[in-house]
Amino acid sequence: MLTVRYDALGVRPGDRVLDLGCGFGRHAYESMRRGAEVVACDFSLAELKDVTAMFKAIAAEEAATLPAAASGAATNGDATRLPFADGAFDKVIASEVLEHIPDDGAAFAELARVLRPGGRLAVTVPAWLPERICWALSEEFHAPFVEGGHVRIYKERELRAQLRAAGLRPGAAHHAHALHSPYWWLKCAVGPTNDTHPLVRAYHEVLLWDIGGRQPMARVTRFLDRVGNPVIGKSLVVYADKPEAATDAESRR
Numbered sequence: 001m002l003t004v005r006y007d008a009l010g011v012r013p014g015d016r017v018l019d020l021g022c023g024f025g026r027h028a029y030e031s032m033r034r035g036a037e038v039v040a041c042d043f044s045l046a047e048l049k050d051v052t053a054m055f056k057a058i059a060a061e062e063a064a065t066l067p068a069a070a071s072g073a074a075t076n077g078d079a080t081r082l083p084f085a086d087g088a089f090d091k092v093i094a095s096e097v098l099e100h101i102p103d104d105g106a107a108f109a110e111l112a113r114v115l116r117p118g119g120r121l122a123v124t125v126p127a128w129l130p131e132r133i134c135w136a137l138s139e140e141f142h143a144p145f146v147e148g149g150h151v152r153i154y155k156e157r158e159l160r161a162q163l164r165a166a167g168l169r170p171g172a173a174h175h176a177h178a179l180h181s182p183y184w185w186l187k188c189a190v191g192p193t194n195d196t197h198p199l200v201r202a203y204h205e206v207l208l209w210d211i212g213g214r215q216p217m218a219r220v221t222r223f224l225d226r227v228g229n230p231v232i233g234k235s236l237v238v239y240a241d242k243p244e245a246a247t248d249a250e251s252r253r
Helices: 026-033 045-061 104-114 128-137 156-165 180-190 198-212 217-232
Strands: 016-020 037-042 071-076 089-095 115-126 169-176 235-241
Touching: 016 026, 026 037, 026 045, 026 071, 026 089, 037 045, 045 071, 089 104, 104 115, 104 156, 115 128, 115 156, 128 180, 128 217, 156 169, 156 235, 169 217, 180 198, 180 217, 198 217
Parallel strands: 016 037, 016 089, 037 071, 089 115
Antiparallel strands: 115 235, 169 235
């Protein structure tokens, strides 16, 4: 289940791609399959162990179809102090991570630093309306009531302002995963950790139909997701470019 649109991000074979806050690695794996040299970075060592194993499995099982340049590596890192050189990556993905970081300004600055001039970044965060409803329904959903929970809710204009402050040029945006918003509202209503509630289990099955592409239900769920995204899409995605470095002549003006 991808949140970022790869036609908008523009990943090409041979690109160096950073997936920050990679989690289970969904965007890292897609980038690798498209021929990128991928670094999956996360604070969680446990998740990185699983991502490393999956990279190896993809390399072995899909060797015949993987582009020659494709590779994947996982590394531990703090988003406010990334262990990479300036301009190390052609593309950067930061999906559903910035809402967890108290010093998000430092994280935005680091994302901009490691992106090469002329490179493109995709940032995804929980969209304002669906997230606000979750916070209203349950204190257990967010910090400080839950360790590692969300510490803020972004409006699009605030996210764009942070990107500009880091020296990036925000551009296109869209919402994703409308079907997931009612699921999380339901979970917050009965308790975010209550996965055994009958309604939660039933809705989760619907999401599995959608994610797994099970026909004919997948046609219905894909349509509902597409129609609902502009209003209740769970995630907001904004793409931003890093300006090319100024030439010597331009810098003297």
